[in-house]
Amino acid sequence: MKNFALTFPFNDCSAHFPFIEHFSFQTVDSSKSNPVYLPQGIGIRMFYFKDGIFEISVDGNSQTMLPGDCLVVCPWENVEIIPNRIRRSSFFHLIIRTKFFDADQDLEFGYWSKISQYDQMEIGEIFKNYHKFKINKSDFLAKLFVQLTNEIFVHEMSQNEMVIHIIDQIMILFAREAQKSSLKTTENTTVSQIIEQNITKDPLHHWSVPEMAQIAQLGITAFSERMKMETGLSPINFLIKIRINIAMNLMAHFNYKIGDIAYETGFYSPQHFSLTFKKMTGVSPHKYRKTYYEKQL
Template structure:
């Protein structure tokens, strides 16, 4: 395959694909000054190295890439080479737009056939793990090549096929990130990591699918594992974390009960109040009053 670069807005091939910002293959045979300056991009960039050895700075950290490795650059993150010089070698890459959510997470756009829950899970996996270097990952190369072939071939239903390929790419990358982050042999560790993530974003309306996705498991197996490991269903376990945090906040007087409800992930102060009372016997406001009275 020869070198090519397609860019949305410039290349007619991408007219129907506003979410594919860039697609290309680069073969670099000589050292040139300023051949790889620092760039940031609004889309998610995925590079697969096919030949050579590249030393790239991603978000100011140095990573070394060898053939078969993948560089994963999140939207808005800087990518550059040592001394701005592109080393000899070749790579293939794609840049796709993703929606940015309020909490900083990303989600694929409407072109994607992924369900909302699965898309959120993938977005979370990519954002929370912050893993820009994925090793031995040639599936990425094949998928990008297939997208290119479809773009050029324009056979029947190529539009659908290309969007499927991008979904496939995101799924593969998310799975690889999960596998590379944690051992599939250590459920306790995976569960502890999950708990830390839940606590970092307690106001998010977590679904079981998302939680399962973060551990890299299907929903059914995940629910079964959590139940036997923790004694709780995933949702009950999550509610316990929410209530624990709520108790901590109720003991401080500078946060309103409504704020506590929303901060700890309840739909409303009514939902918070009912859940809290069911478990503790107190309404949140009673709990606070009671606690303050006990001090005096």
């Protein structure tokens, strides 16, 4: 980061706190600074932009960052920071090491974090799915970055425990705020509509809850709660309902065998399809088809 004037990395972080790869507060003299390229790293990057205006590009996707904005960048992504041509700008830059985390692997911080393993996985899914949504003017995160700075410099009793506690809070709040930011972009389209469209396109696909949550750009828990709120059903029951609706349409308009319809709508056997159909509709597939044809006469 030699292009940035007045960089203050807290150099003893890694020695005292092995889970902190990098932590710095950087002041940019924009009249003398060039864009800074940050290649893929070994941890989760977190930025809090304190003053000034920046253009930040993550794998080619650019956003304007204003004072108070925050952003998470995953380890496998490249970052370019371009300061705006104003007098001075400043930002915090935090990199947290992880035990495991990549595009195909769940997040695990390691021994130090007090966040439960399940919540770590949930945070990882949130960061994967919509970390590129910037977090607008978060006062909570601003205070936490200042607290982290003070705690590292003060060297008081239980310092390690306090630093871990602050970083855990930063992770949780980043995930919560990123989730809220992403929901604002899809407020005119319900999650259930998005999922229904995808299932209808490919009912034969073996849909899983994590996969549907990823399509909806939500964590698994938030996705399940959203589906329950919108439809009154769990994600799996909603999936079954859509498949049954497709099957009913096929039985009504095409002379396909019941067994063929079962397989075409994603059920693993005709028996499973018949039992599920009767449970959902109150009648067997054969009776439904017969009743439908009789009504057309």
